[in-house]
Amino acid sequence: MFDEYALGVLEGEEKRSFESHVKGCPECSPKLGEARARVALLALSAPQAHPSPAAKERLMDRVRAYRPPAPPVRLRAPFWGWGVPLLAAAVIVLAIATVLLVRRNHEMEQRLKDLQGQVVLIKKRETAEMTRAGTVLEILTSPRTLRVSLFAAPAHPVPQGKAFYNPQKGLLFYAANLPRLPSDRTYQLWLVPAQGKPISAGIFATDEHGNGEVLLPSLPPGITAKAFAVTVEPSGGEPQPTGKKVLIGVVS
């Protein structure tokens, strides 16, 4: 009956009752499928004919005009076989690239820091130089500045003396840096009065450093002094200066 139904010869009540039986019969479905496939083979009994080659061309033209929407491609076993190593290779390459990029990034950050540090340093230096220039200008132009000129210092210490004279009390005299004298010569201190000839204030010797002093010599009281002088005289001294003057100080 399955073959007859598949062949399509059943009709009327016979056909309906067969169909209602097949509906409620789980085993019938495969049997019917087999019968249909079997009956279908009768197609092979048709006399062999060949469609024109143009028929295939027309079909393919029609097919190319319509493209079915591509279904989601499922990865099948062979693809996984390839996919895993490919994916692994991609992951490794990415990991290497990431590490290199991170390192490079770190280097660049470090260089940036260095450059920023240099900029700060240069700015500080500039500020300091500006400040110095300002200060220099200020010193050169300020009225409160003392101006002192200096010259080459003499090769030997300059002889000098200091006299402290009070006409009623007496005289103190200190000398320094005086050259050593031959044994037949001596230093003699003179008081030059406002009027009249110089008056001897005594003779004195110097030590090894050229220092000498005359303390409270006997002088006539109440004499107004115009100047003091030291001369080189023969041993024992002279009543009036004869030798060259080595020191002279005018009372100002």
Next chain:
Amino acid sequence: MQPLENPGTLSVRTFFEKAARALSTIAYSQEDRASDLDLIRRLAQGDESALATLYDRYGGVVYSVALRVVKDAGVAEEILQDIFYHLWRHASNYEASRGGLGAWLFVSARNRAIDRLRQRKPSDGPKEEESLPSGFNLESQVAQAELMSRIKSAMDGLPGPQRQALELAYFEGMTHSEISQRTGEPLGTVKTRLRTALQALRQVLNP
């Protein structure tokens, strides 16, 4: 910074290129031996060449059946085209079972041709989802030719009236009573003849 061009990456790429080339060569040489199942999958992914292969495989029988039924080459070609175009558009719905695609195409060809012959609305043909498990391998041309000769010798071996009844049923879509009317034989006789012919067919096809 040359991680993208390092030797490892290059060799992997070369490997895959070589593998793809090798596989395409194999696929080309085995085109004719691809299973219906594989071809249907490729159809579903839009591979036109798979349709051409299926056409070469089954188009001859489909066209022969249609022509035998409608007896008009133009109409038969139209039916042939419609069937393969339908397959192209609905391949993703097609539930392929081993040996089933050939049977499915033959049933479709016969049904469409009979609908045209009898100028009736398309009848309920086999659905794409319907499995038609045939124990026979129709995928190779050799197996198809072998099966064809078995069917033809079985038909030739049938007594004339049995063969006529079977051909009226199969190629002209007649029912029991229609055959009875055409041949002038009683209905019961027609039924018996058909049942006997179908039994003979089953015996030829059962191993």
